[in-house]
Amino acid sequence: MQEAPIIITSPSTRSGTTLIQRLITSSDNSICYGEHAARRLIELSNFVHREYVLLQKTEDRHAFNWQKVLSGDANYWMVGLELPGEYTQNALVGALSCFKQHYDEATRAIDKEIWASKSPKQTFLDIVRLSDFFPKLKCVYIYINVFDTIRSQKTRGWIKDNSDLANACIEWVANTEVIAALQKNDFETVPEMLHPVKYESFLQNLDTGIQQLEEFTGARGINRDIANVKINVWVPTSKDDLTPAINYGEPAALDKGELEIIQKISGARMQEIYAEYNGDIPENR
Numbered sequence: 001m002q003e004a005p006i007i008i009t010s011p012s013t014r015s016g017t018t019l020i021q022r023l024i025t026s027s028d029n030s031i032c033y034g035e036h037a038a039r040r041l042i043e044l045s046n047f048v049h050r051e052y053v054l055l056q057k058t059e060d061r062h063a064f065n066w067q068k069v070l071s072g073d074a075n076y077w078m079v080g081l082e083l084p085g086e087y088t089q090n091a092l093v094g095a096l097s098c099f100k101q102h103y104d105e106a107t108r109a110i111d112k113e114i115w116a117s118k119s120p121k122q123t124f125l126d127i128v129r130l131s132d133f134f135p136k137l138k139c140v141y142i143y144i145n146v147f148d149t150i151r152s153q154k155t156r157g158w159i160k161d162n163s164d165l166a167n168a169c170i171e172w173v174a175n176t177e178v179i180a181a182l183q184k185n186d187f188e189t190v191p192e193m194l195h196p197v198k199y200e201s202f203l204q205n206l207d208t209g210i211q212q213l214e215e216f217t218g219a220r221g222i223n224r225d226i227a228n229v230k231i232n233v234w235v236p237t238s239k240d241d242l243t244p245a246i247n248y249g250e251p252a253a254l255d256k257g258e259l260e261i262i263q264k265i266s267g268a269r270m271q272e273i274y275a276e277y278n279g280d281i282p283e284n285r
Contacts, residue, residue: 004134005100006116006217007038007127009141011175012168014152016142016199017118018231023213028221030114031107038119041099045130048092055088096133114218116140121171124178137193138216143179144199145274146172146266150258151251152232165258169265180272203227 008020024032055062062082068074069081082088107115124141131137146169153159153168182190190196195216202209210222235246254262263279270277 002104002114002218004136004138005041005103005130006032006114006138006140007042007122007130008032008116008118009038009122009127009139010120011143011179012121012149012153012172013158014149014156014232015120015144016197016202017120019199019227020140020142020197020213021116021118022226022229022231023210023222024116024217024219026223026226027214027219029112030116030217030219031110031112033103033115033117035117035119037103038117041096041103041117042119042122042126042130044096044099045133046126048096049129049132051092052089055082058082093133100134116217121175123175131193138195139193140195140197140213140216141178142197142199142202143176143273145277146262146270147254147259148251150262151254154252154254155249156233162257162261165261166265169262173266173269176269176273180269183273 008017008024010017021032021034024030058080061080065078065081066084068076069078083091103115103117107113127137127139127141131139149172150159150165150168159165159168178194179196182196187196195212197209197213206224206227210224210227214220214222230248233246233249234244236242237245267279271279
């Protein structure tokens with residue numbers, strides 16, 4: 001079983017994480033769990049990181065507390081009394097290790113060797129914090145141009161007004177900062193734990209993209225035909241029949257005002273990470 005998790009993430013929702021999940025799951029030896037599984041792991045790592053920092057900041061106070069308590073003196077304020085020694089730190093890290101252990105066991109139970117989990121729109125800092133506890137963690141970071149991202153989000157009903165649109169653009173810009181930084185050096189300084197995937201290039205060169213994905217994750221025998229099936233929504237046939245009645249909705253059109261907002265907020269970043277983008281507002285397609 002692998003030593004550390006594989007996280008599939010992206011700058012925002014509707015960026016291709018589901019495609020990567022489905023490809024990995026189609027392989028002979030791997031499974032990619034969904035968003036709840038990844039977010040539990042990431043949120044737990046953020047909690048552990050935050051508590052670890054707090055323990056370090058209050059280390060002297062804890063030492064003082066225990067010096068008093070062990071001498072029999074309880075006549076002072078001790079609301080923040082921690083476990084003695086390093087038991088708290090060990091409990092926190094142990095919680096993360098326990099999560100990972102159970103994910104490993106679940107993966108073995110279905111006769112798979114490798115597991116990943118997807119969670120879109122995670123900040124790169126979230127991934128770095130998780131790697132602090134799992135130094136051999138791997139991350140597939142897939143990104144897509146902001147215009148297609150917004151069209152897909154609008155299809156899902158997540159962009160209801162210009163405020164939603166602006167927030168989505170701001171999020172995309174913030175979370176593509178790591179890609180922009182790598183682009184400046186033509187991706188020659190990519191960290192070993194990171195596999196950046198440009199969605200458009202991945203589909204244009206599918207065989208190469210899948211080969212690189214297999215090499216990075218260890219997945220074997222990915223079914224390339226999975227990439228031919230478009231999926232961006234799931235609506236069951238009925239309460240009793242979970243077969244999807246709707247599995248795909250065409251990307252929504254953007255009006256001139258929406259396109260201008262996207263260009264104003266995200267245009268500079270688009271030019272940084274998409275060499276083919278000349279700054280013009282694209283037509284709907």
